[in-house]
Amino acid sequence: MAKRQINVALIGYQFMGKAHSNAYRQAARFFDMDVEPVLKVICGRSEEKVKHAQHQFGWQEYATRWEDVIARNDIDVIDIGTPNNTHAAIAQAALKAGKHVLCEKPLAISVDDARESWKTAVETGLINGICHNYRFAPAIAYAAKLVKEGRLGKIRHFRGVYLQDWIVNAEVPLVWRLDKSIAGSGSHGDLNAHLIDTARFVMQSEFSEVCGLSETFIKERSLLADTDGGLSGFKSSSDKGTVTVDDVTSFLARFDNGATATFEATRLAPGRKNHNRWEINGEKGSIVYNQERMNELEVYVTDDPDGLKGFHLVQATESFMPYMSAYWPVAHIIGYEHTFVNMIYDFLTCVAHNKQFLPDFEDGFRNQTVLDAVDRSCISRTWEKPVAANI
Ligand SMILES: NC(=O)c1ccc[n+]([C@@H]2O[C@H](COP(=O)([O-])OP(=O)(O)OC[C@H]3O[C@@H](n4cnc5c(N)ncnc54)[C@H](O)[C@@H]3O)[C@@H](O)[C@H]2O)c1
Numbered sequence: 001m002a003k004r005q006i007n008v009a010l011i012g013y014q015f016m017g018k019a020h021s022n023a024y025r026q027a028a029r030f031f032d033m034d035v036e037p038v039l040k041v042i043c044g045r046s047e048e049k050v051k052h053a054q055h056q057f058g059w060q061e062y063a064t065r066w067e068d069v070i071a072r073n074d075i076d077v078i079d080i081g082t083p084n085n086t087h088a089a090i091a092q093a094a095l096k097a098g099k100h101v102l103c104e105k106p107l108a109i110s111v112d113d114a115r116e117s118w119k120t121a122v123e124t125g126l127i128n129g130i131c132h133n134y135r136f137a138p139a140i141a142y143a144a145k146l147v148k149e150g151r152l153g154k155i156r157h158f159r160g161v162y163l164q165d166w167i168v169n170a171e172v173p174l175v176w177r178l179d180k181s182i183a184g185s186g187s188h189g190d191l192n193a194h195l196i197d198t199a200r201f202v203m204q205s206e207f208s209e210v211c212g213l214s215e216t217f218i219k220e221r222s223l224l225a226d227t228d229g230g231l232s233g234f235k236s237s238s239d240k241g242t243v244t245v246d247d248v249t250s251f252l253a254r255f256d257n258g259a260t261a262t263f264e265a266t267r268l269a270p271g272r273k274n275h276n277r278w279e280i281n282g283e284k285g286s287i288v289y290n291q292e293r294m295n296e297l298e299v300y301v302t303d304d305p306d307g308l309k310g311f312h313l314v315q316a317t318e319s320f321m322p323y324m325s326a327y328w329p330v331a332h333i334i335g336y337e338h339t340f341v342n343m344i345y346d347f348l349t350c351v352a353h354n355k356q357f358l359p360d361f362e363d364g365f366r367n368q369t370v371l372d373a374v375d376r377s378c379i380s381r382t383w384e385k386p387v388a389a390n391i
Contacts, residue, residue, distance in 0.1 A: 003036040006351055009069045009099075011090060012081030013044040013053035016104050016131075020079055021057035023340035030326040031345045035352040037077075043069050066090055070097045077351060080104055084189065085182045088113035091128075091361075092120045100127040100351050102344075105193050106371065107364030109184030111387055114368040118361040119391040129347050129357040130364035132197040134276065136342035138323045138334070139297050139316030143280070143287045144202045151301070152282025158199045158261040159279045162191035163272035167247070173222040173236040178243045186245030188214065189371055191265035191276070196370045197359060198278060205257035206366065211383045212251035212374035217268060219243055251374045286311075295333040365389065 010020055024037045042059040043066050044050035054062040063069050066086075070078060070093050078094035080087055080103040088108040094101045101121070107130055108114040121128035134140055147155065164187075166172070176182040177190060200206065221243055222236035248266035255261065269275070276291035288298035288311070298311045317333060319325040323342045327334055350357035369386035377384040 003034060004352065005038045006035050006076045006348055007038045007040040007074055008077045008079060009041045009043065009063075009072070009075045010039075010059070010079045010081060011043045011066045011069065011086075012104075013042055013050050013057070014081075016081035017042065017044070017053060018057065019133075019337060019340045020081055020102075020344070021053075021059070022337055023344035025058055026337075026341045027345045027348060030341060033345065033348065033352075035348055037344070037348055040075060041069055041072075067093070070094050070099065075099060077102065077348075083176045083182050084109050084184050088117050091117045095120045095124045095126055095128070098124070098126070102129045102131060102347050102357075103361075103364065104131045105197075105364065105367070106184060106189050107361060107368055109182075109189070111365075111368050111372045114361075114365045115391055118365040121361040122391060127347070127351050127354070127357055128361045129343075129350075130359050130361060130367070131340075131343065132194065132201075132359050132363070132367075133339040133343050134194055134198055134291070135201050135359060136323065136339045136346070137291070137294050137316075138321050138342075139289055139294060140198060140202070141322035142316055143289060143297055144204075145322070146287065146299075147202055147280065147282070148204065151285065152280065152287065153284035155203055155205075155257060155259045155280060155282045157279075157281040158203060158255075158259055159281075160195035160199060160261070160263050161275065161277055162187075162195050162265045163269035163275040163277075164191070164267045165270050165272050167218070167267045168270050170218050170221065171236070173224045173234050174241045174243065175224060175234060178221065178245055180244035183245055185371065185375065186216070186243075186247060186249070187265040187267050188246050188249035188374065191267070192249055192251075192263055192374070193367055193371060194276060195263050195265065195278060196367050197363065199253075199255075199261060199263075200363070200366065201359070202280060203255060203257060203259060205255040205259065206389075207370045207373070207386055208254045208256050209383045209385050210251050210253045210370065210373045210377055212249060212377040214246040214249040214375075214378040216243055216245065217247045246378075249374060249378070251377065253370075294336070295331075362389070 225235040285301040
């Protein structure tokens with residue numbers, strides 16, 4: 001029997017455009033799905049570049065205005081992979097037009113905009129999701145399961161760092177990620193946002209208060225000659241502009257479950273490329289995850305016999321672990337792109353069965369309230385609480 005088709009439109013065709021396009025193409029090849037995604041239209045501002053992306057990624061059509069895409073009657077899902085300042089407007093307009101929406105993180109660049117997107121999602125009753133793709137790394141989903149089953153006992157600490165070095169060179173120009181009016185914040189919203197989601201997901205607990213520290217080391221950079229640049233291949237102009245976001249943001253946190261936590265995000269750590277590494281300590285053991293070795297977990301359990309105590313390297317590729325039965329025999333490893341394939345599989349399954357997808361816009365909103373509380377704390381130099389989660 002022919003499967004129900006879900007027509008997808010993707011806004012944005014660069015880094016996340018490529019990751020999401022690949023995921024829509026691969027999801028039904030690996031997972032046994034009730035529905036078939038149709039890559040209907042990809043949208044971006046430059047006609048020449050979006051046309052190239054249409055052919056390279058395998059979309060049926062291209063468009064240059066997201067408003068035109070949302071107005072179409074034949075689109076079921078709008079997927080947002082554009083810079084941060086556009087997320088709220090596109091998401092709200094898409095929901096109001098009756099589309100299910102998957103939005104890249106962050107949900108917005110302010111708490112108020114994020115709340116409005118969450119409210120619109122609740123009011124329209126459509127399926128909504130925020131792309132915290134690391135939740136869909138089998139190792140992280142499995143770690144969350146171990147914590148939920150109580151294998152670590154009561155959780156006491158979460159310790160996360162997300163370190164990169166792609167802007168350590170002062171010659172890297174003022175890309176949109178360094179402009180507060182577009183990005184909202186720097187390494188904080190870019191990288192800490194992922195750690196915040198991971199901590200909430202793995203511990204199933206909310207942040208109660210935070211205390212932050214932030215710095216911008218390289219305060220001026222060359223302006224971009226071509227504003228459509230992604231993470232590389234930039235062209236600089238001879239004019240200079242001011243960096244308006246943080247280079248590093250670190251913070252302390254307390255959680256509702258009593259755990260204490262530390263977080264650090266920077267894109268100025270020479271040698272660190274995508275060092276998304278965190279560790280969780282409970283009364284009965286610890287788990288360590290490092291995105292650069294995403295197929296493994298380091299696990300320590302206190303009730304191992306004397307003489308055999310130590311961190312065990314656990315292959316997170318066993319078929320009984322989340323998502324892994326869709327892939328290869330154990331230790332035939334998967335990669336970064338599969339986090340998106342797993343996420344898209346879950347999202348389309350939720351659309352097909354009208355079920356809530358997680359993480360949803362409420363998660364996006366809660367994430368934004370933590371980012372915001374840290375920003376306020378960096379200014380007030382005191383502990384701050386996230387604003388209440390209500391709409
Ligand atoms: N989940 C993750 O791990 C992850 C990783 C990278 C980026 N992101 C998020 O994805 C989003 C996009 O990041 P990216 O790295 O793909 O950026 P990018 O700069 O590589 O690509 C942005 C795309 O948006 C398009 N665009 C910009 N303004 C537009 C508009 N008004 N209308 C239509 N298209 C427009 C650009 O043409 C480009 O195709 C950001 O919000 C970022 O935070 C998430």
